[in-house]
Amino acid sequence: MGDPFVEVRGLSRRFGEARVLDAVDLELRRGELVAIVGRSGSGKSTLLAVLGGLDRGFEGRVTVDGVDLATLGDSALARFRNHRVGLVFQAGHLREDMTVAENVELPALVGDARVPDLERRVRDVLARVGLPGRDHDRPGTLSGGQRQRVAVARALLLDPPLVLADEPTGSLDADSGNDVIALLREASEDPERRACVVVVTHDPALAACASRVLRLVDGKLVEATTERPSAGAESAA
Numbered sequence: 001m002g003d004p005f006v007e008v009r010g011l012s013r014r015f016g017e018a019r020v021l022d023a024v025d026l027e028l029r030r031g032e033l034v035a036i037v038g039r040s041g042s043g044k045s046t047l048l049a050v051l052g053g054l055d056r057g058f059e060g061r062v063t064v065d066g067v068d069l070a071t072l073g074d075s076a077l078a079r080f081r082n083h084r085v086g087l088v089f090q091a092g093h094l095r096e097d098m099t100v101a102e103n104v105e106l107p108a109l110v111g112d113a114r115v116p117d118l119e120r121r122v123r124d125v126l127a128r129v130g131l132p133g134r135d136h137d138r139p140g141t142l143s144g145g146q147r148q149r150v151a152v153a154r155a156l157l158l159d160p161p162l163v164l165a166d167e168p169t170g171s172l173d174a175d176s177g178n179d180v181i182a183l184l185r186e187a188s189e190d191p192e193r194r195a196c197v198v199v200v201t202h203d204p205a206l207a208a209c210a211s212r213v214l215r216l217v218d219g220k221l222v223e224a225t226t227e228r229p230s231a232g233a234e235s236a237a
């Protein structure tokens, strides 16, 4: 199966006296879709921020694709974040002063390396998320579900090997939610991409697609059994 793509050892994150993550160990492989669950305030977003290189105030070791994140300087970390990680935030986070296409392009504009065929990539990824032809519209003219698709398109633009999504279906109706789930599954299952996808979710439909479900309890990650519907349940992978 090869080495884990993400390796976390003894990860702790404290805010003042509160120890939100407490010596967490975690191994993630390419091609898996892992769901993180846990009650509000249990540290789910905090964990994603560490994995995505957004937060460096942690203790312990976090290695992604063999690179110890603590060894990266600010610009190397920014490049890692924008080129190797696809991030879907809890509430979409689109720039309202930019068009849909410009929002999607953002990660490609960080660093000096030019991304070849950027325009075509943007068109392709918008078509993939079901928003063809909306390139020049402003986010304000889109529905909540469509905005979330733009956020997913941005995360998938550069086919990152690590995709981190925080409640990506949280504000969506069942149909839009299922479309977003299908996109995340495709990123992990497509043999060309085999992204390692980590989703924080309360959505049983999304958790049911996961190869593993992990629960954050008292700063620790524990295996959770997926609550699958009894009728027509898939067998565990």
Ligand SMILES: Nc1ncnc2c1ncn2[C@@H]1O[C@H](COP(=O)(O)OP(=O)(O)OP(=O)(O)O)[C@@H](O)[C@H]1O
Pocket (backbone or CB within 6 Å): 015, 020, 038, 039, 040, 041, 042, 043, 044, 045, 046, 047
């Ligand atoms: N920058 C920060 N400074 C201080 N405390 C923080 C900071 N970020 C998070 N926390 C605290 O850490 C705890 C975990 O927050 P986190 O956002 O990770 O929770 P969560 O599991 O994502 O919750 P939710 O399901 O509500 O999104 C909370 O008690 C929060 O107040």
Ligand SMILES: [Mg+2]
Pocket (backbone or CB within 6 Å): 044, 045, 046, 090, 166
């Ligand atoms: Mg959160």
